[in-house]
Amino acid sequence: MSGGFNAGEETAVMMSAPKDAPAIEATGLTRIYHLGASDVVGLDHVDIQVPAGQMVVLKGNSGSGKSTLLALLAGLDRPTSGRLFVTGRDLQKASEAELTRFRRDVVGMVFQSFNLLPTLTVEENICLPALLAGRPVAESRSKSGELLQWLDLAARRHHLPAQLSGGEMQRTAIARALINNPEIILADEPTGNLDSRNGETVIRLLAELNRGLGRTVVIATHSTLADRFAGMTVTLKDGKITERA
Numbered sequence: 001m002s003g004g005f006n007a008g009e010e011t012a013v014m015m016s017a018p019k020d021a022p023a024i025e026a027t028g029l030t031r032i033y034h035l036g037a038s039d040v041v042g043l044d045h046v047d048i049q050v051p052a053g054q055m056v057v058l059k060g061n062s063g064s065g066k067s068t069l070l071a072l073l074a075g076l077d078r079p080t081s082g083r084l085f086v087t088g089r090d091l092q093k094a095s096e097a098e099l100t101r102f103r104r105d106v107v108g109m110v111f112q113s114f115n116l117l118p119t120l121t122v123e124e125n126i127c128l129p130a131l132l133a134g135r136p137v138a139e140s141r142s143k144s145g146e147l148l149q150w151l152d153l154a155a156r157r158h159h160l161p162a163q164l165s166g167g168e169m170q171r172t173a174i175a176r177a178l179i180n181n182p183e184i185i186l187a188d189e190p191t192g193n194l195d196s197r198n199g200e201t202v203i204r205l206l207a208e209l210n211r212g213l214g215r216t217v218v219i220a221t222h223s224t225l226a227d228r229f230a231g232m233t234v235t236l237k238d239g240k241i242t243e244r245a
């Protein structure tokens with residue numbers, strides 16, 4: 001499996017990743033939300049280093065900053081201040097076009113609410129990021145076929161999201177997150193809408209990606225399901241890291 005950017009684009013050089021870079025390197029990472037006259041602190045001078053291939057569990061009460069941190073790591077949002085390198089790429093300096101490619105090619109995101117497109121079939125949802133990346137249809141479908149097998153979704157290939165169980169929807173979302181061979185997988189409460197059996201399956205799949213394929217995985221969760229797989233546990237409170245284990 002190969003990751004990284006398509007070559008030949010004008011910004012590829014700046015966003016090219018140094019070999020053996022840590023998965024995550026943040027210094028003084030801060031995100032302040034401006035709401036009218038008041039400021040809300042989402043993340044407050046967070047320093048964190050995560051080696052490639054690590055499985056990180058992010059903990060903390062509601063409002064502690066987990067989703068804020070994941071959104072910054074995913075290139076969905078930008079820090080107010082501080083430095084942030086993900087897979088060696090400088091996200092603070094990245095242009096919008098670079099961030100778009102970063103989101104598409106380097107990270108795979110999994111959300112609590114699945115975020116599947118309702119009018120597309122399972123297979124179409126999974127293939128969409130590959131097609132947006134300009135990959136050939138045949139190659140995308142073959143990769144999606146492998147993922148469907150692995151995730152026990154082959155029989156659901158032509159179904160719409162509304163025809164799936166919650167566990168099937170989340171497995172579809174995992175396949176979609178993996179179709180472009182991301183280097184890092186970010187999951188925000190991936191078990192939040194699942195019963196415990198399906199929640200366990202999802203965590204086990206994420207752990208398999210970490211252990212079997214060496215992908216860096218970061219999971220924000222209130223549940224203890226991921227604890228036994230965690231190589232690193234980071235606890236946030238009021239936007240600050242209060243504990244690392």
Ligand SMILES: Nc1ncnc2c1ncn2[C@@H]1O[C@H](COP(=O)(O)OP(=O)(O)OP(=O)(O)O)[C@@H](O)[C@H]1O
Binds near residue numbers: 040061063068
């Ligand atoms: N878009 C936004 N605008 C304003 N404030 C925000 C925004 N997003 C998050 N916040 C605030 O930033 C802080 C951190 O929120 P965040 O969503 O990161 O917490 P969380 O740890 O993910 O919580 P939860 O466990 O409930 O998902 C909270 O005080 C929250 O209200």
Ligand SMILES: [Mg+2]
Binds near residue numbers: 066067068188
């Ligand atoms: Mg959250």
